[in-house]
Amino acid sequence: MKRSLQITLLVVVAALGLAAGLAWQAWRDQPATVPDATGTPGSDARSTITSLVVGKRRPDYQLPDLEGQARSAAAYDGKVVMVNFWATWCPPCVREMPALEELYETYRDRGLVVVGIALDNGEAVVDFVDPMGIEYPILIGEDDGIDISRDYGNRLGVLPYTVIIGRDGIIRHAHPGEIDLEQARAYVEPLL
Template sequence: MKNTGLILLAAVFALAAGILTKHLLTSLANTEPTPMPAFTLSDLAGKTHSSAEWQGKILVVNFWATWCPPCRKEIPTFVALQNQWASQGVVFLGIAIDEAKAVKNFHEDMAINYPLLLAETTGAALAREFGDAMEAVPYTVIVNQQGQIIYRKPGEVSKDDLIFQITPLLTPQK
């Protein structure tokens, strides 16, 4: 009985330490701007795109997969905000860590109004370059106009978080 109590206490302590470490790492990751890694990926039509294509824009880069329920849940928010902010230099960019056929079928079913790029098997490595230490899907970063990652979010990102992070970057409309 005594051993069971010690094991339970150790498990609770380990869980608490893990949660605290995750929180601290996520908080630290969001405090220091870092340069966005350069990349080259193909879109659904097979056209190659380079990260330099979006230089000077506010980028919301989302690593996702068709089989991921939280990823699918975020997409309508991304579509709505892309509509709202497109004229202000905001570009949502979906990087699919998935098979091309699945992404093409999914794209046909959804009204996605932002670029989708295929990373397939290289997607997890690219996401790590963007700071995804936990290899979470979805994983979203916000890149400012200077090409600096200023926000990282493993897991589902909320509309409120996106608005809070992006609004200060927007140029006032005249």
């Protein structure tokens, strides 16, 4: 009798372990929810991010550019700076790059700098950017870029993610999600 009780308990424990393992795997494999980060006014992601960083001094960073030269946020002090966090594998990031290039070409003589911080490895970024004809500075962020993006208010990990900084180094706007030329102009022109 004692032996059959031990076997029954062993079967019950094994069944519970199997059920728990299957439940954990099902929970782990469910698709992640992506926050609404379209950049539309009033979206939860936008409101959250804006409240975290707008009005605060921009954090410093130091990252290599495409040639391997170290660049810091302080190098752009006194200019209006648009920092754009992006990745080569992010379709909205790639779609907005021509608008950012046009904005840079139009306003750089008036003191605008667009800085792209790529969350990829250097070789992938160089191979990707070269044929695109992007003239604004591109920095290689890799894993450090993710931390810098968080420092700039991107707690949700949204890509693309853009921050506009005034000449005084204060963050004036944060834009989660794809940005178009008209939105970018609306953020930048009053600061020039």
